[in-house]
Amino acid sequence: MSRKVLVLNQDYSALTVCSIPKAFLLVFLKKADLVAESATEQLRSVSQSFPMPSVIRLHRYVYLPYKGVMLSRQNIFRRDGGQCQYCGKTEDLTLDHVLPKSRGGRTSWDNLTTACKRCNSRKGDLTPEEANMPLNVKPYKPSFVMFLRDFGGSIENSWVPFLGKKKEKTLVE
Structure with missing residues (x-):
């Protein structure tokens, strides 16, 4: 059951x-x-x-x-369809702060996205625009x-x- x-x-x-x-x-x-x-x-x-x-x-x-959805690693992955929001890859996934924490980025639904380790390393301490890595879908908080x-x-x-x-x-x- x-x-x-x-x-x-x-x-x-x-x-x-x-x-x-x-x-x-x-x-x-x-x-x-x-x-x-x-x-x-x-x-x-x-x-x-x-x-x-x-x-x-x-x-x-x-x-x-x-009634909100709890912010968690698994829920971010679910929201993003289990794929990197930069290249679409589905393996070696991690979370990326769109606006890096070192530059004032918060850990929130609107600033976290799913990224593969390669894209996350490549983006580094830059914004997606600065790294010339556009997001497939802009992060959002689901109801x-x-x-x-x-x-x-x-x-x-x-x-x-x-x-x-x-x-x-x-x-x-």
């Missing part, structure tokens, strides 16, 4: 993802409604079978002042829903209406 379940707030906005056992428990305890279920799989006990949740909606609204939809791996088809447009990396249910 490594699959995940999309958890919606009371207003149907995407809140988080959780495990199938956690989602089942929320539905069973009547703390959430089942919005979408797997068409092919069920959860079974000795004497009963239950629908396997794919999307659930909480009964109570959970107020989150800000939580964008991160779930675009960088969180495969998503269920039933999640698509709640996460927005992009539908390329979906799983067939």
Whole structure:
């Protein structure tokens, strides 16, 4: 049961993802409604079978002042598609500060990008413009829903209406 379940707030906005056992428990305890279920799989006990949740909606609204994506090495790599933003290479990857730290560059979503070791060494203590190494994509901070939809791996088809447009990396249910 490594699959995940999309958890919606009371207003149907995407809140988080959780495990199938956690989602089942929320539905069973009547703390959430089942919005979408797997068409092919069920959860079974000795004497009963239950629908396997794919999307659930909480009964109570959970107020989150800000739901952001944690800045981490793996999340930067995911955002950049696991490839160097200078040459497109997918091996020997590291992080590069677009504006070098020695020149006041901060460790932030907008200043970190994925680079192979060769390009990172070649760029050195310069900006991409000074090194004549243009970035393929300018670094940006993804929103939580964008991160779930675009960088969180495969998503269920039933999640698509709640996460927005992009539908390329979906799983067939």
